Every structure is written in C-alpha cells, then in structure tokens.
Amino acid sequence: MDTAAVEVVDLVKRYGATTAVTGLTFSARRGAVTALLGPNGAGKTSTIEVCEGFRRADGGRVRVLGLDPVADAAALKPRVGVMPQSGGVPTGARAAEWLRLLASFHARPIEPRLLLERLGLTSVATTPFRRLSGGQQQRLSLACAVVGRPELVFLDEPTAGLDPQARMATWDLVTALRGAGVAVILTTHHMEEAERLADHVVVIDRGAVAAEGTPAELTGGRREVCFSTDAAVDTGRLEAVLPAGSRVGSQGAADGRREYTITTDDPDALDPEFLAAVTAWCASTGVLAEDLRMRRRTLEDVFLQLTGRELREQ
Amino acid sequence: MTEHTSTASARATAPAAGGDDVSLFTPAPGAAPMWRMVASQAGMELRVMLRHGEQFLLTMVIPVLLLVGFSLTSVLDVGEGPRVDALTPGVLALAVMSTSFTGLAIGTGFERRYGVLKRLGATPLSRFGLLAAKTLAVLGVQTIQVVVLCAVALALGWSPSLAPGSVLAAAVLVLLATAAFSSLALLMAGTLRAEATLAGANLVYVLMLGLGGVLFPTSSFPGPLEQAASVLPITALSSGLRAALAEGSLPGLGAFAVLAVWALVCGLLASRFFRWD
Numbered sequence: 001m002d003t004a005a006v007e008v009v010d011l012v013k014r015y016g017a018t019t020a021v022t023g024l025t026f027s028a029r030r031g032a033v034t035a036l037l038g039p040n041g042a043g044k045t046s047t048i049e050v051c052e053g054f055r056r057a058d059g060g061r062v063r064v065l066g067l068d069p070v071a072d073a074a075a076l077k078p079r080v081g082v083m084p085q086s087g088g089v090p091t092g093a094r095a096a097e098w099l100r101l102l103a104s105f106h107a108r109p110i111e112p113r114l115l116l117e118r119l120g121l122t123s124v125a126t127t128p129f130r131r132l133s134g135g136q137q138q139r140l141s142l143a144c145a146v147v148g149r150p151e152l153v154f155l156d157e158p159t160a161g162l163d164p165q166a167r168m169a170t171w172d173l174v175t176a177l178r179g180a181g182v183a184v185i186l187t188t189h190h191m192e193e194a195e196r197l198a199d200h201v202v203v204i205d206r207g208a209v210a211a212e213g214t215p216a217e218l219t220g221g222r223r224e225v226c227f228s229t230d231a232a233v234d235t236g237r238l239e240a241v242l243p244a245g246s247r248v249g250s251q252g253a254a255d256g257r258r259e260y261t262i263t264t265d266d267p268d269a270l271d272p273e274f275l276a277a278v279t280a281w282c283a284s285t286g287v288l289a290e291d292l293r294m295r296r297r298t299l300e301d302v303f304l305q306l307t308g309r310e311l312r313e314q
Numbered sequence: 315m316t317e318h319t320s321t322a323s324a325r326a327t328a329p330a331a332g333g334d335d336v337s338l339f340t341p342a343p344g345a346a347p348m349w350r351m352v353a354s355q356a357g358m359e360l361r362v363m364l365r366h367g368e369q370f371l372l373t374m375v376i377p378v379l380l381l382v383g384f385s386l387t388s389v390l391d392v393g394e395g396p397r398v399d400a401l402t403p404g405v406l407a408l409a410v411m412s413t414s415f416t417g418l419a420i421g422t423g424f425e426r427r428y429g430v431l432k433r434l435g436a437t438p439l440s441r442f443g444l445l446a447a448k449t450l451a452v453l454g455v456q457t458i459q460v461v462v463l464c465a466v467a468l469a470l471g472w473s474p475s476l477a478p479g480s481v482l483a484a485a486v487l488v489l490l491a492t493a494a495f496s497s498l499a500l501l502m503a504g505t506l507r508a509e510a511t512l513a514g515a516n517l518v519y520v521l522m523l524g525l526g527g528v529l530f531p532t533s534s535f536p537g538p539l540e541q542a543a544s545v546l547p548i549t550a551l552s553s554g555l556r557a558a559l560a561e562g563s564l565p566g567l568g569a570f571a572v573l574a575v576w577a578l579v580c581g582l583l584a585s586r587f588f589r590w591d
Contacts, residue, residue: 052436053436054432054435054436054591074438074440077345077436077437077438078343078344078345078438079341079343080436082433082436084429084432084433086429087428087429087430087433088428088429088430088432088433089428089430089433090358090362090424090425090428090430091424091428092362092365092366093358093362097358097361098358100354101354101355101358102437104346104350104351104354105345105346105351105354105437105438105439106343106344106345106346106438107342107343107344107345107346108342108343108344110338110339114338144433146339148343148437148438149339149340149341149342149343150341150343151341151343176335176338176339177339179335179336179339180335180336180337180338180339180340180341181340181341182339182341
C-alpha cells in the first residue's frame, strides 16, 4: 500500500502539432481525493485518459497503482473505475440493465439496486439511456464507475451540467468512497467542488501544473484588500505608498465602476497598518472606496493570480 | 479494515460516511470469469438489436414481407416451380446479410461514436470478449430469423429439395457468410464516421439486394454483370443456398471460396484499421 495511487512524471501528450500536456508531474495518494483543476483545454482530460490507458503518453512516466496503464492494462482494469465526460452507454440500453452488465464483469460487485437507490435513479431504472436527462446520464455513469468495487476511480467532470441536488448526491458519493479507502481522481473546473472534496488539488493550466497542495495550502490563509470606486485610481501611485511587493490589480465592474484588488507576496504585510495606508491614500486623493474589505483568498483567486485567466468556461 | 482519518484541511462537507457506506464501497476488485462477461455482453447486444425499431424492420419485417409478398403474387418472375421454393433461399441470404452486415455495421458505428466501445475498453471485458459477444448476438438473431422465415415458408407450402449433406453445407455457408459480412461491417464501422457508416451500410444493402441474386438468380443478368455479381458475398451465399435448398445439389466450391476470401481480406483490414474511439 505504499505506492501512490497515481504517479505522473513529466507527462507529455501531443495531438499532431498541438501539445496538450507539456511536462506534467503530480502524484495522488491512495484513499484520498485528488482534484485536477483547470479550465477546458488545460490538459486535464488528456492527462486522465493517459492514466486510464486510453491514450499513450508521448513522453514521461505514468504509474497507476504501481503499474503501467498500457502494458499492464489487463491487470489494472478490474481495479480501476472510470467515468468518462459523457456517453459511454448504448442509447437503447436501459439504466439498470447497463449497470447490471458492468456489475457482471466484476467478481464482487456492489448490488446495482443499492447504487441506483443511492443516486436517485430507481424511478428511471427501465428507461433507455437516450431518454435520461443529462444529470441522470451522469449519475448512471458514476454508478458504473464504482459498481466493481475499485481501488481507484477516475471521474472526468463528474458534476458538469448537474442540478444542485444531483451535485450534492455526487459529492456525497465521492466523500463516501474516500471514507471507504477508495482513491478518487477527479477533474473539475468548479472551485467549490475542489475546495469541498479534495484532499489534494493540482491546478493545471496550459498542459502543466501551475500549483498544487491542499486547498488550505493553496489559498495559504492569504488575504487581500478589495474595494470598488468610480473615481480614477492611479494604481502605480497607490503601490508606491504600500510595502514593497504589493500589487494593485483592477477589473471593470458594473456602471463604469472598477474593482481594485491589492495583493502582496508577504502574507504578514497585510496588517492593520496596511489597511490604514490604503484608506489614507484614498483620502488624500479623494477616492471614495466603496465595499472596502480585507478578505481571505479563495482557490479561484489563486487560480486567477496564477494564470491570469478566467476559470469559468465560455 | 477502514478507519476514518480526517485531514487537517477544513472540509465543508463532512457527512460522516456511515458504517454501511464503508462496507458498501470498501475496495474488493476482481474480474468475473471470461465466460460470464461474454454471456452478459452477448445478452445485452442481443436485446439492444431486437429492441431497435429500424433494425427489427431490416432483419425481420422486410425479409418476411418479401417472402410472403412475392410468393403470393406473380409480379416477379422467379422461374419454374413453386414460387416459395425459389424465393426462400435468397430471402434467407438477405436476412443473414441484414443482421451480420447492415445491423452490425450501423450498431457498432454508433457505439463507437457514443464512446461505448471506449468505455467497454476500460472494463475487464477484453476486446476478444467483446467481439465474441457480438458474434454470439449476431448468430442469435440469425437463428431467430432462420426459424421465423422457415416457418413462414413452410406455411406457404415450401418443400425444399435436399440432397444428403445440403443442410450442413447451407449451415457452413451461413457461418462463412456471417464471418465475411461481419468483417466488412466492422471494417466500415471502425474506420468511417457513424453517419457515413449508416449511409454506406444501407447503400450496400440495397445494391446487394438488387445485384446479388436474392430474389432471382443472377443468371438472368447480362454476361459481364453476372460475372461481376458472382464475386459478391451475397451472390455466393444466395446461389449456394439456392443450390443446397432448391436444386437439391451441393453448392460449388466457388461459393465457399468467395466467402472465405471476403472474410479473410476484410478481417485482416478490420483488425489493422479498426479504431475504438
């Protein structure tokens, strides 16, 4: 049990001229939830599909439960559960029928009826896959990933497009898997999902790891100062009166206002005096700072700072 | 064996997984025996095929309608003798083709498109197991077709003229043809887009229906066309079945050879070029 659930070192994956994954390294512990977090196109699915043995790596080394996902595929398949981003079920197959089929491939499966109940699919047990709602299809796919009592499950965007109740049911299942000692690797672009579920978060951007750690480590208990105003703010001058290493960022808000965010590399610099310096500068330049606050940073803030990109899709 | 250890990180959701959950999800991986996987998969394939409306039309309704329609009316010149005797072997050949070629190609093409083949590739069911299951399902549907069509034909007064060994010869022809048509189906489904497979498989079905001696022997065609048609798998099957079941003779080796070559060539191409996703 001392090998990692998944170990990826310097993974490279190319599609023709594009390089989707450019030297990615991370490892996932057994019995823990690891979230690969990043925008679409970041390389999350490519990474997970190499781990699942669907795609061959163009470089680097990948070990799943200590084995090679391609060469040792036959040994790994009974031990690993997979939930693809979409599809994977014949449109004419009925929900319970398909789950029972996947259960029959395993030696000691979970009773399909219990899983259907738990994921709220009992009422659609005899409904063909194509007639299920998107959320029901997702949950059936999740049930199929865990029905064989795997040691490790890969969930690719498990809650994409789910309504809040279905999302809660999925989160609850992931938590239960972790409690039972199953290693879970999931991809997501939902901050909240990563913060609530993951023991370990790997932030991926442009095919490489931008940062990793526990949610608490990533946000680092860091704070930042925010305010909004319709007055003109010379960010360079504001930075000049603050301790070295302070940065003032801005983005447009409603009604021609702008939202300003002050961050610093030194977490200890954001003390009461810092706040006083900001308000004093605002007073001296006639800037009325509305919604002025000092707050703890979220994973989303970390992500934006790391990548300068909006996390949400579209 | 599982003890809860909570991490230092503050977790917003902490519905303590109950003991039931722990026993429910505690890892206990393992593959089922191969025969059980293949049997379940074959059962699933069979049910999906039989439930599919258009496939049922293609594999059951059309052959039965052709057999009944052309047996009871004289719109089609089928030559000497009772009409049902002349028609039944060709309609059986058509039924075999509709399942092992058209139905299999379209079904597999869409399974590939919807990621079903890829998803099954992540289960303990091996590729060999999946192919075995598909083969069993095709043979299962064909058994139902043969039983239904023979029953309908007998009800219409069919009296096959059988030579010693002709039923065995017919069965071997059907198996060889199934291998040839299935290989061609998998070659198309595994290399073309699903829509192209759908269009192509229907086109080939119609062409083979017209050119392949299904409803009347290709000997009524002009010379060059007859020769061209004679190398089609459907012609080999329908002429072979006609020899075995209507003419009371054993099919020539040519029919077996044509089907074997199609099976071999398409099988090799399919195993070389088939894409699972």
